Amino acid sequence: MRHVRLAKARSGGLLLSLPLLLPSLIAAAPVLAQDKAAANTAAASGDVVVVGARMKERRERARAFVHATGIARGQQPAARWIVPLCPKIVGVAPETAAIVHQRISTLAREVGALLAPAPCTANAIVTFTDDAPGLTRRVMARAPDQFRDVPPPWRDALSGGDAPVRWWHVIKTGDADGVPPVSMQPVFVQVAGGIGGGGLPMGEGGVQQRYKEGAISSQATRAIIGASVVIDVNRIGQRNDAHALGDYAALVTLAEFRLATPPPPDSILGLFEETAPPATATPSDVALLKQLYAISLDREAKAHRRLLAKALVDAQGRRGR
Numbered sequence: 001m002r003h004v005r006l007a008k009a010r011s012g013g014l015l016l017s018l019p020l021l022l023p024s025l026i027a028a029a030p031v032l033a034q035d036k037a038a039a040n041t042a043a044a045s046g047d048v049v050v051v052g053a054r055m056k057e058r059r060e061r062a063r064a065f066v067h068a069t070g071i072a073r074g075q076q077p078a079a080r081w082i083v084p085l086c087p088k089i090v091g092v093a094p095e096t097a098a099i100v101h102q103r104i105s106t107l108a109r110e111v112g113a114l115l116a117p118a119p120c121t122a123n124a125i126v127t128f129t130d131d132a133p134g135l136t137r138r139v140m141a142r143a144p145d146q147f148r149d150v151p152p153p154w155r156d157a158l159s160g161g162d163a164p165v166r167w168w169h170v171i172k173t174g175d176a177d178g179v180p181p182v183s184m185q186p187v188f189v190q191v192a193g194g195i196g197g198g199g200l201p202m203g204e205g206g207v208q209q210r211y212k213e214g215a216i217s218s219q220a221t222r223a224i225i226g227a228s229v230v231i232d233v234n235r236i237g238q239r240n241d242a243h244a245l246g247d248y249a250a251l252v253t254l255a256e257f258r259l260a261t262p263p264p265p266d267s268i269l270g271l272f273e274e275t276a277p278p279a280t281a282t283p284s285d286v287a288l289l290k291q292l293y294a295i296s297l298d299r300e301a302k303a304h305r306r307l308l309a310k311a312l313v314d315a316q317g318r319r320g321r
Contacts (some may be wrong), residue, residue: 055313062312063305065284069269070258071292072304079171079222079256080292084114087253088122091129091231096242100126103246104253107281112293113254124227126249132232133160139228146170146228154258164235164272165245167252170226221297227253239271247281254289287315 072078087104089097104124108115129135137159140147147155149171158166229249236245247268251257263269266284270277291311295304 058313058316059309062309062316065264065267065312066288066305066308068260068262068264069255069267069288070260071255071288071308072301073258075301077222077297077299077301078292078295078304078308079169079224080297081113081225081254082172082223082297083123083225084116084120085124085253086116086120086122087124087126089126089128091127096128099242100246100249103243104250107247107250107286107289108254110286111254111289113289123225124229124253126229126231126253128231128233130232130234132163132166132230132235135230136166146226149222151258162235163232164237164239165229165231165248165252167227167229167257169224169228169256171256172223172225174221174223223297224256229253236272239277241279244268244271244279247285251281251285251289255292283315283319284312287311 066072085104085108087101089100092100104126105115127135140155140159147158147168150158150168154168157163158168229252231245231249233240239245248271251268257269259269262273264284266278266282268278268281268285288308288311291308295307299307
């Protein structure tokens, strides 16, 4: 919206008689009216074009961001934590572990995820290791049910490849009214091979689904009850700042991301890209997670993607972008 500042003209003491002035004003009125109408039309047209183009660009950028994160991919609705989060950091010095723990806890509070009061039983493990593929393969062998919701191509990337960070989630599936009131605490398996080793959460068996009528609600909900993040210290290169790694670990702990190549721009998820990445979680990261922790779980994947993209558009508008 344009704000026009009006200034009063001064006559400088010159007085004109009304009878002499009226004919001139009457004669000029049609011209002035046409000029004003043309100016208004041009201004309105310009505003529509500029605002419309900006809004279209924001929507396209938001949809691309959500797509690149891989959240709510295909027909699979998004998942989020429904039990209090209890992070545990293993394999690094206590001062580094404290920073990473603090970054995860801070972001969880900011976006609306529940945090368990200390002391608590860990259900979100961040492990620093010098052999991420080997560690992951050992977990797969000992706790295969933990990877039940991990697609085969992603599973292969977890057990091999050269990713500096890899992660997976333990998912509980329930009916459209919410997850049934059963024990949510995942079992743990002790795994050696990290720098100091650590416990990783095991998955639970599935639950019987009930179906809810209605076109808006989906047939089932998906909820995160455990997460594992494995950081390979031999592959992170120069991206070894504990604060940045903590924010990266926080993001992939709080949401079931399946990153595209390249990852979304303007996101800590691009921490390991060639170009200068953000050093902390960005406003777009926070806006997406806030919306994830506010939406109803019993919605179709496309509805989740639309709502997440809308939150990003709104955030871009508040930042004037």
